[in-house]
Each structure stands twice: as structure tokens, then as C-alpha cells.
Amino acid sequence: MSDQRPSDPQFDDVPWADPAIRTNYEAALGRLILAHNDVDLHLTRLIEECLKQLDNPKHLKKLATGSFIERWDNVRMLRAIRPEMTLLLGVDFKELHELNELRNIVAHGHFEQNPFQGDYELITRKQRHNDFSVTRLNTITARLTAQAEALKVSIWLNDLDDLDEAP
Numbered sequence: 001m002s003d004q005r006p007s008d009p010q011f012d013d014v015p016w017a018d019p020a021i022r023t024n025y026e027a028a029l030g031r032l033i034l035a036h037n038d039v040d041l042h043l044t045r046l047i048e049e050c051l052k053q054l055d056n057p058k059h060l061k062k063l064a065t066g067s068f069i070e071r072w073d074n075v076r077m078l079r080a081i082r083p084e085m086t087l088l089l090g091v092d093f094k095e096l097h098e099l100n101e102l103r104n105i106v107a108h109g110h111f112e113q114n115p116f117q118g119d120y121e122l123i124t125r126k127q128r129h130n131d132f133s134v135t136r137l138n139t140i141t142a143r144l145t146a147q148a149e150a151l152k153v154s155i156w157l158n159d160l161d162d163l164d165e166a167p
Contacts, residue, residue: 016115016116017113017114017115017116017117017118018118021113021118021120022111022113022120024134025111025120025134025137028134028137028138028141029106029107029137031137031138031141032103032106032137032140032141032144033103033107035141035144035145035148036099036100036103036107036144038144038145038148039096039099039144039147039148039151040068042148042151042152042155043068043071043072043075043096043151044064044071045151045155046075046087046088046091046151046154046155047063047064047071047074047075047078048064049087049155049158050075050078050082050085050087050088051063051064053085053087053158054082063077063078068100069097069100072093072096072097072100075088075091075093076093079091079093086154086157086158087154087155087158088154089154090150090151090153090154091150091151091154092147092150095143095147096147099140099143099144099147102140103140103144105122105124105129105132106122106132106137106140108124109122109123109124109129109132110122110123110124
């Protein structure tokens with residue numbers, strides 16, 4: 001990242017924010033987005049596994065498509081109509097919804113940094129957020145990672161159950 005300080009000597013004594021502030025934020029944001037993508041992929045795989053248990057009805061294939069929140073809602077619907085599906089027992093709907101909301105703020109928010117003091121905020125269409133520190137992004141990433149692992153385990157355990165039932 002280039003140093004954005006003016007090359008004019010009159011600015012030599014002006015305190016500038018450490019460029020590492022933005023660089024560290026970018027890295028934390030990247031980790032968060034990758035963790036969300038992992039959850040996103042495994043939410044789709046979870047739906048596909050549920051559809052396999054229902055003998056892959058063609059008219060329900062669309063449940064595995066659409067936005068994250070549409071697929072999240074589809075999993076909720078599957079859970080409501082088929083509560084006995086063990087695949088769906090470990091899904092934390094409230095946590096997934098909240099994490100998706102947080103991801104949307106940081107993924108779509110504009111990072112606006114004060115070049116002198118280093119403080120920053122995220123600007124979205126609806127509001128300004130000054131509470132997304134690198135530490136908070138890392139905490140959200142850890143929560144996303146935990147949800148991705150829970151989804152993976154559900155799918156893997158279902159695969160093992162399928163092997164146990166094979167002739």
C-alpha cells in the first residue's frame with residue numbers, strides 16, 4: 001500500500017495515521033468473507049443432503065439456490081416440515097442470520113478512515129458504523145468458522161449414517 005502523504009514539505013510535521021490500520025482491517029475483512037463463504041457453501045450442501053433424503057424431488061431443487069437468506073429460510077422451512085431430519089438438528093438459525101447481517105455490513109460498507117488520527121467507520125446506505133474493529137471482525141470470523149464446522153459435521157455424520165445403512 002502506498003503512503004498517501006503529500007510530498008509537500010509543509011506537511012512533514014503533520015501526524016499521519018499508520019497505514020497498517022487499513023492493511024490490518026483489509027486482512028481481517030478478507031478472513032471474515034472467506035469464513036462466510038464457507039458457511040454459505042455448506043448451507044447449500046446441507047440443503048442438497050436434505051433433498052437426497054427426500055429422493056431428490058426435481059421441483060425442490062430450487063431450494064438450494066438463491067441468496068444466502070433465501071437458502072437460510074429454505075432450511076428453516078425444511079426443518080419445520082421435517083423435524084425428524086437429523087441433518088437439521090444442529091442448525092443455529094438465529095446465529096446464522098445475525099452473522100449474515102454482520103457480513104453484509106462489512107462486505108458492503110465503505111471503509112472511511114481519518115488520515116490523521118486513524119479512526120475509521122463503515123458507511124452503509126442506512127447508517128454509519130464505528131464499532132467494527134479488527135478484533136470484532138476476528139470475533140465474527142471465529143463465530144462463522146464455528147457455524148461452518150457445525151454444518152460440515154452435520155453433513156459428514158449424515159454421510160456416515162448413510163454408510164451404516166448400506167447393504
